[in-house]
Amino acid sequence: MPKYTLTINQKKQTVDVDEGTPLLWILRDNLNLTGTKYSCGEGICGSCVVHIDGKAERSCILNIEDVVGNSITTIEGLAEKPDHPIFKTWIELEVMQCGYCQPGQIMTLAAMLQQNPKATRKEIDDAMNEVLCRCGTYQRIRKAVDKLVEEGQQ
């Protein structure tokens, strides 16, 4: 079984896994970083979004070979700053219900806001449109986006 060294939340981690193992399962099973969620396994729903060099990617369809040498950030990495404006807004507006998709929602938005400060509102909305929520928290997510975009412009 090959050994791979990954950079996750700015720490080097070595894992022994089969070739072709999706990053999602390495995070969850090998590294116990369970904040990244499994839901569709096909890159459809966005529950498993992580940042690869700052860009939002779906970890369920990323093989380990694709991410060696990249900087990987998970929700746990983002949460090292618990006062991040996104978290504060999420709490203030009481966005979540069951909470299962929320790491994916937050990571998707964080990538847009951090890596692409010139993103248009439509680009942000289109990115958020790709993350599914069965509880139906979209209205509050939109309000959170409104608030964060407005604050970002100040």
Place this chain on the structure above:
Amino acid sequence: MKTSKIKRREFIKVVGLTGGGLFLASYVPIQNLLAYSGDDPKIFAPSIFLKIDSNGFVTIIVHRSEMGQGVKTALPMLVAEELEVEWDKIVIEQADADTKYGSQTTGGSTSIRRNWGPLRVAGATARVMLITAAANIWKVSPENCFAENGFVINKLNKEKLSYSELVEEASKLPVPTDVKLKDPKDYQIIGKRIHRVDTPDKIYGKTKFGIDVVIPGMYYAAVKRCPLFGSSIRTFDVKNAESIPGVHDVVQISSGAAVIADSTWRAFKGRDLLTLACVSGDTTNITSELIHNELLKKSKTEGFEFEGRGDVNKIVEGEKLLDAVYEVPFLAHAPMEPMNCVAKFENGKAELWAPTQNPQNARSEVAKAIGISEDNVTVHVTLMGGGFGRRLVSDFAVEAAEISKATGKPIKLTWTREEDMKYGWYRPPSMHVLKGSVDTEGKALKFSHHVIAPSIIQMRFAPDLSPEEYDIKEGTVGLEYQIPNIRIAGTTVKTDVPISWFRSVYNTQNPFAIESFIDEMAFAAHTDPIEFRSSMLPDDSRLKNVLNVVAEKSGWGVGKILPKGRGRGVALFKGYDSYSAQVHEVTITGNKVKVDRVVVVIDCGIVVNPDLVEAQMEGAIVFGLTAALKGEITIKNGSVEQSNFDDYEIMTYNEMPEIEVHYIKNTFPVGGVGEVGVPPCAPAVCNAIFAATGKRIRKLPIRLT
């Protein structure tokens, strides 16, 4: 393999932050808590729902399941209100499965309704005892003492004792049985927008949902099941599966063959390489068409009459007769967290960590399946990524327990999304025959409704169910509309497709047909749909009140004429001891329906937490609109055709309408909330489509082609 030490019981320590009413929650495992508490604290536990220890911890026990609806916040609010403790000082503990709590079944929008009394009494009882204890210590009358923020205060000299200081004295007292509850006008917690206790950990990715639980020595499991409904495994071939590195064992269980491996991914790969030999029943030919035909055949019959008055058959001169047939398909719950369960079978005992809405059922089903007594089964209830009724069925817990027993290893079973979609327990399809008439003055004269659907109770529990007991009548009888001649009837049909309770159950089907047909009658009577409904409701009706409020809030009648291609529709719903009205506004472009705005009014009696009620309404509308606009499970050759969110779509962020929620402030007994918002969605949106296009939608999901 790295594992983290499992938290046997889940604790949330809720710590208040200054300002803004924010709460920082962190999980404190029991070991740490006890260490922090010092040795052997004395505990005052006058009720199964709370305990106060001599180190100052007030623990409230939540015996219902948190799946996003907010019970982990709302139920402790009831106890804390009467107990007179500071909200941010309490510890919230999730109860294991135990019949001592009464029903733990988290369904039917019952958590608050059924526990409104018992939990307030639990808090008040403890408060009274703590006051008495302090009065005894001070040698004054309890009337001279009162409780506030976790202290008992002596009115005479302002002396005070904390609850933790009173633990020992209070524990000696008899438990009173007739405590006085607070006057609602004095509520400090109930009615407030208390933040959810589970938010921070969930958004930081710290929360352990069922799928995230890890226990020492645990293997990862996946199951290969027989593809057809009702088929069962005869034998299986392991050799390919065992060639996968890390696959530890392959065993047969009642639903199929299970692979256990050292990671989920390897378990999935091993499972994919298993070949099963199955014994199939006669389900190979089942198709959606076949089920539709069966419903259609039964729709030509009269059905068993649930309710009747007047005469729906007598011809009245000048009446305008209407009839219509409505139909809805199978639906899947599809919560974001697929089915999963951790199980450890050891020394004749089973311990489970289960994301279940039905812990007592999981316990008894597991006991039955692996042949041990219920006393030897412990079910820890985990947080769950949505439920919507799917987690009322305990199949995943049984599978996990069987795998652990067969392999002798602790395991975590994870279902794939595809398995979640294909091996579900579906919302049954239904057909509805509606007939009615309006007289020459535009008044409703007759209304008859015949519902034809498979019965969940009959198919799963009581094959000999008497027609009076048919569950399919839910939402059909006891309509508040004052129509002189009515007939409400039902016919059940059999199905081999597994069916079960889905958020709002038969209230997802019957009100669609009823509230759409009432709209058809209004149109036939040349009357505005709100006026038509209003004229049939008694003046003191709470339903009429929500209708009036929704008319006002939505601007109904004010901006009566919407631009071309836009329309507005209304629907009412009464159920779960609550009353609701919704107005939906749509824009139609070609064959595309966009719901622009939804105005919801709910009267659920006393509101425990307005924010949670609003969240449930918002979520229910997304759920209801998903079913109306998109949801359809189809059956072909004895199995489900859909497999993932690409062919079983759910509503997305950009499709979201603007939702306004208004609730009625009153002091009626608390009603249900979780399911009340779903039933009016489909009829309101279809009525809006009719207003926009003149096209009446009688079949879901909505297709304008």
